[in-house]
Amino acid sequence: MNNANGKSDHVPLAGKKPTIPASGKKPVMPPKGKKPTLPAAGKKPSLATGGKKPVMPSGGKKPAGALGRKPTGPLAGKKPTLPAGTGGDGAPATLTRKDFATDQDVRWCPGCGDYAILATMQRLMPELGVPKEKTVFVSGIGCSSRFPYYMNTYGLHSIHGRAPAIATGLKASRPDLDVWIVTGDGDALSIGGNHLIHLLRRNINVQLLLFNNQIYGLTKGQYSPTSEQGKVTKSTPYGSVDHPFYPVPLALGADATFVARTMDRDPKHMQAMMRRAHSHGGAAFLEIYQNCNIFNDGAFFEFTERNTKAHSTIFLEHGKPLVYDNGQRGLRLNGFELESIDLSTGKWSVDDCLLYNEGSIELANIVSRMSWQEDLPRPFGVFFREDRPSYEELMQEQIEGITAKRGKGDLSNLLNAGDTWMIEN
Numbered sequence: 450m451n452n453a454n455g456k457s458d459h460v461p462l463a464g465k466k467p468t469i470p471a472s473g474k475k476p477v478m479p480p481k482g483k484k485p486t487l488p489a490a491g492k493k494p495s496l497a498t499g500g501k502k503p504v505m506p507s508g509g510k511k512p513a514g515a516l517g518r519k520p521t522g523p524l525a526g527k528k529p530t531l532p533a534g535t536g537g538d539g540a541p542a543t544l545t546r547k548d549f550a551t552d553q554d555v556r557w558c559p560g561c562g563d564y565a566i567l568a569t570m571q572r573l574m575p576e577l578g579v580p581k582e583k584t585v586f587v588s589g590i591g592c593s594s595r596f597p598y599y600m601n602t603y604g605l606h607s608i609h610g611r612a613p614a615i616a617t618g619l620k621a622s623r624p625d626l627d628v629w630i631v632t633g634d635g636d637a638l639s640i641g642g643n644h645l646i647h648l649l650r651r652n653i654n655v656q657l658l659l660f661n662n663q664i665y666g667l668t669k670g671q672y673s674p675t676s677e678q679g680k681v682t683k684s685t686p687y688g689s690v691d692h693p694f695y696p697v698p699l700a701l702g703a704d705a706t707f708v709a710r711t712m713d714r715d716p717k718h719m720q721a722m723m724r725r726a727h728s729h730g731g732a733a734f735l736e737i738y739q740n741c742n743i744f745n746d747g748a749f750f751e752f753t754e755r756n757t758k759a760h761s762t763i764f765l766e767h768g769k770p771l772v773y774d775n776g777q778r779g780l781r782l783n784g785f786e787l788e789s790i791d792l793s794t795g796k797w798s799v800d801d802c803l804l805y806n807e808g809s810i811e812l813a814n815i816v817s818r819m820s821w822q823e824d825l826p827r828p829f830g831v832f833f834r835e836d837r838p839s840y841e842e843l844m845q846e847q848i849e850g851i852t853a854k855r856g857k858g859d860l861s862n863l864l865n866a867g868d869t870w871m872i873e874n
Contacts, residue, residue: 562713562739610641613648649705662741670744707733765830770802
């Protein structure tokens, strides 16, 4: 073959396989030290010239069709696109905890309770059956607010106290998304307090996890809105004079439709409460007692450690009697107040104990006030749950009703309707 300059393209045999002549002739041997490349055993292919592949005889042609020709058209060379979240056979892909972990280094202090909360959430997510692409974690500012970095989903690390406001806008515009809010006692109950109560009263269909460690950890140990009165910190060297917020009564006062409490050192209960919160069709508020082992270590050890937990905590279960301390003690109503009774003496029995009803807002308010009564155990579990239409449902219903009556709106006409004017130089 000649090139564009009219010269031969033939190259010496150096480094190339020898050309085998027609049958019956001896092959031309390659340069000394190299072995000839022989054809496959028992086959005599027709040999082409100029370095081309041999032309197959008619009996050896590849069949026509997809196996014999390269595909053409817009799909040429492309693999089929499978639906999101499916395996190769079209079945739903099975997700694991690892699927919800990211490649980011987890940057909390060693021993922080946030690690347990993160691990519990990552274990729970595959069980919920929500695609990662439909899940969003929104946070504000604080140690807990690094959470979105460590969840392999969509996430928003927003500004101080504004996570509820941002989540409200997101859920209102994209009600199909599964939205979680991660916040802390400082982030949610100080600068973010106003946003929190309005999210709860509106009943936005989100899950809000409030990590309560009764301290400002990210800014190195100042007292927070939930710190106990008399708390000595860097910002209150002689003790705080503030009366603290109690998150559960606060959420009940804001008319939240789901209010619960759990702790970082009980992963089984924590996962159960997260699952309950997720299944609720409205604003679900979950307070999590979280130990800050650097600036407020042991704040909740009375309720979380094995040697004191049974006597100092009670776990609320709908329709079951309020019994604690390994069945030795219970709670009964004396008027409008709860009192602890000894079930081991024979004077009282389980039948005398109050049956808990998570649908009663009155009972939820009474039980939530146990948090600061020293002679009563600290309650954990679901305090209150109520079915009520969510904000997004009501908003969508309103939009559809108005559209049916007045037709689809036109933004340009709206902006130019009524009295308009132009300012000229």
